[in-house]
Amino acid sequence: MNLSAHLSRLGRDLQAGELRKLITEFGGGSSDMISLHAGLPPEASFPLASMSLTLADGTRIDVDETDVVKSQMQYMVPQTGWPPLTAWLEALTAEIHRPAGAVATAVTSGSTQAMTMLLALFLERGDSLLVEEFTYSHILECSLLPEGLQLHFAAVDEGGLIPSALRSQLESLKSDSSRPFPRTLYTIPVGQNPTGSSISMARRKEVYDICREHDILIIEDDPYFYIQWRPEPEAPLPGLLDLERGQSYLSLDRDGRVIRIDSLSKIMSPGLRIGWITASPAVVERCSLYSNGHTLGACGVMQAGVAALLRRWGDAGFHSHLQRIQGIYRAKAAAAARAAQESLGGLAVFQAPTAGMFLWIRLLHARDGRDVVPFMRRYNVVAVPGFVSHPRIHDPTFECPYLRVGFSYPSPEAVYEGVKRLAQALESHREEKGSCAT
Structure with a gap:
């Protein structure tokens, strides 16, 4: 897929800041390096030295000075996220979704900020966007409509997007020169908000192939992925270990057209403001450049706390937590x-x-x-x-x-x-x- 053909003007024009490059280059210099190049507050000015987190079950997790002060309370945290956290998220995604192509990860301030960033990187005011006939109202009212996007709503039923209807719709739009053809599909595939539907893998494959035929980018916003269950009261809960593997658009992606958004909001807490994007390395690079000029990345201290929690839990603890949820x-x-x-x-x-x-x-x-x-x-x-x-x-x-x-x-x-x-x-x-x- 030709990424540059999908980027907005902003997405194409973003460049790494010269000062940021200098700070990054010399950030890991020798111990006798005297840093006169950056406006960095001294560590002695930071009011926090460590954190202690108490879980609902009474377990206490200490986040020490190295994790908090030395790594997370300064400007030099990578825009893609604190490496221990991104490594954990990358391993989780690789195990659950088994991406078909090369991918990278960027931590975001929740999925809403991720979506705001992607809209800026890939869409101009007046562009067309494909959405499900009913979609996430917050994004609709606060982003899609105010941004002046022309929305084409794709038909859905109790099984989610209807591939045959989508194909017919796109063929009709292709012949209409009065409006720009949509270059992006925004979809919520599991436990869809508001319809609650989940699309089958068979339908997903059809939708993906249709998007390939028409060179359409897929934004797979999947905050409810880990909240799945069989309805029978006696049926075992999947947790983490028994979730089906390779069941997403990302799993199907062969040419870098899927951008997947995940979030901890529904499975830990919305107040953490931690989400993550998984996409081709080229897309994640664009996301990093965007973050450099807007948020400087997700909250570093919160990333340290979440990473410490996940490290303490391990896969077994995370599995038990998901089963409880x-x-x-x-x-x-x-x-x-x-x-x-x-x-x-x-x-x-x-x-x-x-x-x-x-x-x-x-x-x-x-x-x-x-x-x-x-x-x-x-x-x-x-x-x-x-x-x-x-x-x-x-x-x-x-x-x-x-x-x-x-x-x-x-x-x-x-x-x-x-x-x-x-x-x-x-x-x-x-x-x-x-x-x-x-």
Whole structure:
């Protein structure tokens, strides 16, 4: 793939700063080197000498002075991340996804910052972008629409992107010279936000081949990848060790067109602000140059803490942690599905989730999810009208008969009660407004 053909003007024009190159070149100089070349605060001015982290199970992890002061509280941390952390993430990605081509890793300040960076590197205002018909509302409202991108929404069903529909759509767009042809696809493949769907590997292969045919870059945003489970209560949880290997767009990539985004937000904590990009070395180099002019990389001290935690856990500890997280989400998803099965018959259609945080329901007696908001207020429950996740969010004529039910935060008991209340709201809406099946 010709990377330069996909880069924005900014992406092509970025260069390594001369001062940064000088600092890097002499940063590891001999012990008698006198450094007069950089505006670096002296280590004696740093208020932190070490950190102690206490885990939920009472385990204490000490992050010593070498890790914190000598490495992470200065400007000279590589923009791609602190090497001990990037090495761990690279090993994880290699084991789980088994990339077909050469890849590198860049640590980011969460997946949102990663996406902001990629939009700047690969898209200009007015460019076209392919997204799923329903997509991550925060990115949609805060980045894609304000950036002035022309969004083409690709059809989805309960199995995610529909390859045949995508092919037809692209062939139609190819013949339309009035708008720029999309060069990039943004997709959330597992536990999709908001639909909760997960795309099969067979469909993934078709989508990848279609993107190759049309020279389209794939941004694989996969924050829910490690939150997967089989729905049966007695089924073993995959954790880390039993996750299927080689099941991603990155696993299929033969020519450097996939940029994968992962995050610790859903499996550790959003407040860590730690994510990572895996892509071809050329793409990661562009990311590093961008970070040099914007964030100077993710928080160094936090990277040291996360690295110390992962080092203490090892694969076995991380496996146990993921099993615990997966168990929490499975119990809540089961509560949502059970309440929906008991209460939503004749009111809505849904599919029980097996990944992620969301139950997506199609309303049978409302033209738009916004129509039931007053009734939800009446029963003291709230779910998200589906229009907020659609590219036509600001189109006053657009009707969207969907609701997104988030089951991740409340207890299983509260989730169950919430879906029951939602059913009461939908029933009241039907009785008062009459049937208007879509």
